[in-house]
Amino acid sequence: MAKQPSWRTAAYAALIYGGVALVFTAWGTVLGPPAAQIGGTRPEGTIPGHLAELAAFGLLLGLGCMLIYGGKGLPLVFLTPVLTVLLDVDHLPAYLGFAEPIRPAHSLLFVIVVLAVTAVTIKALDIELVMLSAFMGHMAVDTGLFAPFSPISYWYTQLGPYRVPSATGAILCAVAAGVALRRQEVVVGNGGLEHSA
Numbered sequence: 250m251a252k253q254p255s256w257r258t259a260a261y262a263a264l265i266y267g268g269v270a271l272v273f274t275a276w277g278t279v280l281g282p283p284a285a286q287i288g289g290t291r292p293e294g295t296i297p298g299h300l301a302e303l304a305a306f307g308l309l310l311g312l313g314c315m316l317i318y319g320g321k322g323l324p325l326v327f328l329t330p331v332l333t334v335l336l337d338v339d340h341l342p343a344y345l346g347f348a349e350p351i352r353p354a355h356s357l358l359f360v361i362v363v364l365a366v367t368a369v370t371i372k373a374l375d376i377e378l379v380m381l382s383a384f385m386g387h388m389a390v391d392t393g394l395f396a397p398f399s400p401i402s403y404w405y406t407q408l409g410p411y412r413v414p415s416a417t418g419a420i421l422c423a424v425a426a427g428v429a430l431r432r433q434e435v436v437v438g439n440g441g442l443e444h445s446a
């Protein structure tokens with residue numbers, strides 16, 4: 250049965266996303282090879298500005314979703330910037346003064362695990378598309394090094410060449426999330442007609 254996005258579902262989605270990011274962070278910090286433990290934080294004064302940039306792009310993506318769907322997509326409008334910012338929870342050990350890899354959750358494997366967990370728990374295509382959009386939106390705003398296959402490999406490469414494709418993918422997924430919501434509404438609507446016939 251198709252469901253409208255609820256605030257509760259959005260909260261579950263944020264818990265899954267943040268929880269998996271923390272697992273990747275703990276894994277990298279505890280089990281990552283010492284040579285990979287070179288992650289740090291940006292200069293303290295620039296952190297609020299960077300987080301604001303992430304939130305602003307996430308909010309734009311969320312609004313793109315709502316423009317197609319209307320007011321009922323409101324939980325997703327809020328969920329998108331929350332997830333976009335939440336990925337940076339993987340800087341926590343460095344922020345607290347511990348050695349850790351660079352951006353352990355900024356990884357393709359992270360997004361695969363998040364989508365797999367969501368597919369068996371929340372089971373909502375629109376939420377999965379919002380997660381993908383928020384992840385790619387984050388990668389579009391970030392600069393510097395990341396490990397695309399963390400925690401299996403801490404091979405670091407520059408984000409630069411991936412930023413424009415990530416931004417494009419983020420926008421397409423936000424729009425697709427809106428389309429997925431509208432299709433759910435049609436399915437629910439048809440079901441209602443059958444019952445009343």
Ligand SMILES: [Zn+2]
Nearest residue numbers: 336337387391
């Ligand atoms: Zn980041």
